[in-house]
Amino acid sequence: MPAKKISKSAGAKDSKRTPSPKNTTKYKTSWDFSDMYSGPSDPKLEKDTLAIKADCLAFAKKYSSNDDYLSDEKKLLTTLNDYDKLIEKIGSSLPVWYLMNMQNIDGENNVITANVNRLSPILTESINEILFFTLKLAKIPKSNQTSVLKNISLKKYHYLLKKTFDNAKHDLSEEVEKVLNLKSQPSNTMWVDGFEKTMSKQVVVFKGKKLPISEAMSKISSLPTKDRHELHESCMLVLKSLSDFAESEINAVYTDKKIEDQLRGFSKPYEASILSYENDIKNIELLVKTVTDNFSIAHRFYKLKAKALGLKELTYADRAVGIGKNVKKVSFDKTVEIIRSAFGKAGGHYADILDTMLKNGRIDVYPKKGKRAGAYCWGGQNAPTIIMLNHIDSITCVMTLAHEMGHAIHTELAREQPAIYENYTMSVAEVASTFFENLAFEEMFEKLNDKEKVVALHNQIADNISTIFRQVACFNFELELHTKIREKGFLSASEISALHNKHMSAYLGPVAKLTENDGYFFEAWGHIRRYFYVYSYAYGALVSRSLYEKCKADKSFYAKVDSFMKAGKSMSPEDIFKSIGVDVTNPSFYLDGLKSIEKDIERLEKLLKKSSK
Ligand SMILES: [Zn+2]
Structure with missing residues (x-):
């Protein structure tokens, strides 16, 4: 059986090939597998x-x-x-x-x-x-x-x-399954690969320099306002120039999905995905509806962000920009200290797992030549749980270790299960990782000065808004795209781009003004080809938020979080949470999580007022 390997997608940004910090740590910082x-x-x-x-x-x-x-x-x-x-x-x-x-x-x-x-x-x-x-x-x-x-x-x-x-x-008859399997290459994979290849070859000219489009797009949010808008517009124009191909690609793979859903008897476009992550369809519909009904919370955040940036309105390029730089250096030893203390408050055994991993050489810490980017945790039956990092002494790296440790603790506790239930599904994996991120954030936050607090809290909320609201907006966009293509048979690139803008404006709110060209961003959004996968991000973040609030209110609840992790994949996610007294099917469940994010926004509003005085 495949072992569990979980990457933190955002981790890639932590691992630019900056020179490694001087290794003066007292821990084993390279993997040691000599016992195997x-x-x-x-x-x-x-x-x-x-x-x-x-x-x-x-x-x-x-x-x-x-x-x-x-x-x-x-x-x-x-x-x-x-x-x-x-x-x-x-x-x-x-x-x-x-x-x-x-x-x-x-x-x-x-x-x-x-x-x-x-x-x-x-x-x-x-x-x-x-x-x-x-x-x-x-x-x-x-x-x-x-x-x-x-x-x-x-x-x-x-x-x-x-x-x-x-x-x-x-399932279909063996013969039909075989045909579908053989045809999935030309009807899906080759289209998606073809577009990806074409897109990856594009360059964007910025300040007289040619940048590969992926690099250009990831650079946008780090630039000052004027440059940011200019580079964003250049990227969108390049995407627009590819819209004939993207239009054929999306219509082809979405039609292919429609045919397969019909053959397999799925009545809704998202049914197959939700079933494969072992979630309950009604529950995920509740999640999507609750988040959508509360887009006003995201609106409030973006309004505040515009104000903090000194802008009257936000463009699509402004949505991910920070409101200041956090240059504080955090060495690996200090990172371990923060995490150990944060985890220790929740339960000694969490900190013990970290210490044992450090002692046994199960965490590979620093970037080096020949090492891949990002961060991940991988463990499973008979294999030890290990973590790969690319630690560069930044505050984000503290959060990355907390995140991966969440996966590691989950993996360790799930070892109690018989081999067939040791792993866990993607949708609960991110519950554990973001739960431990919450613990680390709180620990770190209290030690910052007011100025640093503004930057850190803003980034934390921005992360949550994009994990919860933006992903649900993407779910809604995908759903309408599937529905329209099923009804009409075909949508033009400009119609798809208009749909993208409709759903992005819905969560960004009135302060954001999207242009027609922004709509072509859909071409670069890989997830819309993974059909509704995005809900698992929102699910993980909201469930972990609720578990965390419960622990804050009553320390004895940590034991229940343990039980959730020990359950592995022996039950459906809904039943696992029900077994610890958390009813994710309760109509107010997701709403409570959203309200706690709103509380963070209020906290940021107050801090901003204080620092502007
Ligand atoms: Zn993760």
């Missing part, structure tokens, strides 16, 4: 890979052409126990886990690359050998499914089985 392998050419890597292969083949041999367990519940139990044991044994495929992580910090090492290329196909093939199993489980006749789900001796496997049965409702 002596190095990338250790013969044990191949030996372990072949052992995994043998285990998978043995399981496949025993069960792939035998159907007895589909109609005999006693035999089903034995088979599922065998399956659980297999997953526990092959774990997160340690040899490849090791090599891929090593490759991430040493991309120029040919021995690692050669071994990845040699061993990972063996592993992929081995995992493919056992994929038949869940497909077969789905074939348990409908008439027997209720009895299987009531059988107490199968209790441990009920959630796995229920999920498999539910998903199977949308």
Whole structure:
């Protein structure tokens, strides 16, 4: 089974190749995996890979052409126990886990690359050998499914089985599945790749210099007002020049999705995505509606931002700009101190997990040549939980460590589950990471002076507004785009761009004035090709916010946060939260989270008034 690997998307911005700070830390700051392998050419890597292969083949041999367990519940139990044991044994495929992580910090090492290329196909093939199993489980006749789900001796496997049965409702015949699979390349992937390739080759001329478009777009919010507006406009004009291709691409892949949804019996465009993240459709509809109904909170923030920037109105280019620079340097030792103290207040064992990881060389801290950008956490069955950072002594880096530690703590606590339930779905992953971000922010914030507080709080709110309101605005945009293309058969690029502006203006509010060209931003928005994935960001941020508020009000609630993390993926996210007394289906649940963000905006308003005096 694949191990959990979670990247902080925003982490990329932390890892510009700035010179590494002088390493004077008292901690082990490089990964030390010598307890597993002596190095990338250790013969044990191949030996372990072949052992995994043998285990998978043995399981496949025993069960792939035998159907007895589909109609005999006693035999089903034995088979599922065998399956659980297999997953526990092959774990997160340690040899490849090791090599891929090593490759991430040493991309120029040919021995690692050669071994990845040699061993990972063996592993992929081995995992493919056992994929038949869940497909077969789905074939348990409908008439027997209720009895299987009531059988107490199968209790441990009920959630796995229920999920498999539910998903199977949308499966098609083997032949149709095969055709869809073969056609997904030309009907989706090739279109998306083609547009991406074309876009990545564009350059934007700025102050006489040619910048690749991705670099130009990421530069916009760091520039002074006049330059910012100029560069933004140049970027939008480049995107507009690609609109014929983008128009065909979006219409093609959205029509393809419409056909597939119809075949599979999904009535709403977002159903398939929500089901795949194991969420409840009604609950996510409630989330989207509550956030949309409260766009006024985002409006209030942008009005305040315009005022702080001394602008009468905001352009689309201004939405992500900061209101001052936070130049405070935070060394890695200091970062650890802040996090340890913040986590310690929540529970000693959180700080212990951090200390153990530091002691065992499970955190790779500094940027170096050949190391990839960003930050991530990766751990799972049989593989230790590790974190990769690109620490450059900034305040953002403190938040990045808190975020990744959230994933790490979640991964560690979920180890209590049997192997089949050890991981967690994407939508709850970001609950844990942002929960621990909240703890670290509060700890750090109290120690800042008033000026620093304004900048830090503004950035924190801006982050939340973009994670919650902007992502839900994107969800609404996607939904209307799918609906219109389904109704009319085709939308022109200028119609798509107008839709983009409609939904972005809706959350930015009256202070933002969008131009016609801004609408072409849709072309660069990769997420609209991942169909409603964006809701998981808003979900994670709002649920974690609520858990955090509950902990602030009553310290004993931290134990419940523990239970949530210990649940792994043994239940649906809604049931996990229900089990700790948090009803995310309550109509006021998401509203409470939004209100707490509004409180932060009030706090910022007061700080701004104080600092302008
Ligand atoms: Zn994350």
